[in-house]
Amino acid sequence: MSSTGSLERLLKLLFRLPGIGEKSARRLAFFILQQPPSFAQELAEAILSCRMNLHPCPECGNLTEREVCDICADPLRNRVSLCVVETAEDLLVLEEHGIHQGIYHVLGGRVSPLDGEDIDPSSLDRLRRRVEELGVREIILALDPQVEGELTAQSVLSALSGLKVKISRLSYGLPLGGSISFADRATLHAAMESRTTIKDEP
Structure with a gap:
């Protein structure tokens, strides 16, 4: 060159x-x-x-310049509904479109054996602690509809085993193999509204 x-x-x-x-x-x-x-x-x-x-919020993992992020600090957020995402970018997309009015948990990674990727156990431990302490009633898994998303969902389910909480997942209105980060508002809204329950509260 x-x-x-x-x-x-x-x-x-x-x-x-x-x-x-x-x-x-x-x-x-x-x-x-x-x-x-x-x-x-x-x-x-x-x-x-x-x-x-910028640093990860110690509560949810979102990026923030403050001690905790604006979402975690907002007393008006619905704290019984928690949305789990892989990255802070996914959280930003959902927030920009006004898809979720509750709180979030950023895993900070995904399960992808072929790429040698896994979720930090401390993130899953923190998720379980937050669910118990906040009295969360529904967890929404907003994970990409790919093989890695399925494996990540299974890791989250395993980490939350034994908790009395409803767990749902975004509908496959999201294209198979697609990414939340590139989905438009209409697609995300439809996926959130038609989410499917994968574990009901006992």
Whole structure:
């Protein structure tokens, strides 16, 4: 590739972003270079600020700059309905669309043997503790309709074994093999409204 060292470094870094190919990385790089220097400075500062200031909420795992996230701190949230998601990105998508009025629990991972991925046991322990302490009556598993989502759901069910709580899962209105992060509001709303019970309260 014929480019300067600085440009080559930028292209390589952009190429490492998920969903970004060589052409997209080049397009992004030249877009940044065509902006005023203040734009690059602001972009760099915003990225660094997020990296330095954001941390997982100690209660739910959502990203926050405060001691606990705004959702956990909100006294008006429905605390008897808890939605389990894999990532903070999934939580953000559900919140942006106003799909869930309760609280959340971010697993921070998924079960994927082929990729060597698993859920941190401490996240599952924290989920069980929250369900017991908050008196949660329904847990909604908002997991992607893929094999990994099925395996993740089974891990959650195992961690919550013996608890008297209803557990439901988003309907397969979500396309098989799809991702919550890319679903639109109508699809997510339909999936939430037609969720299926996979474990009823005894």
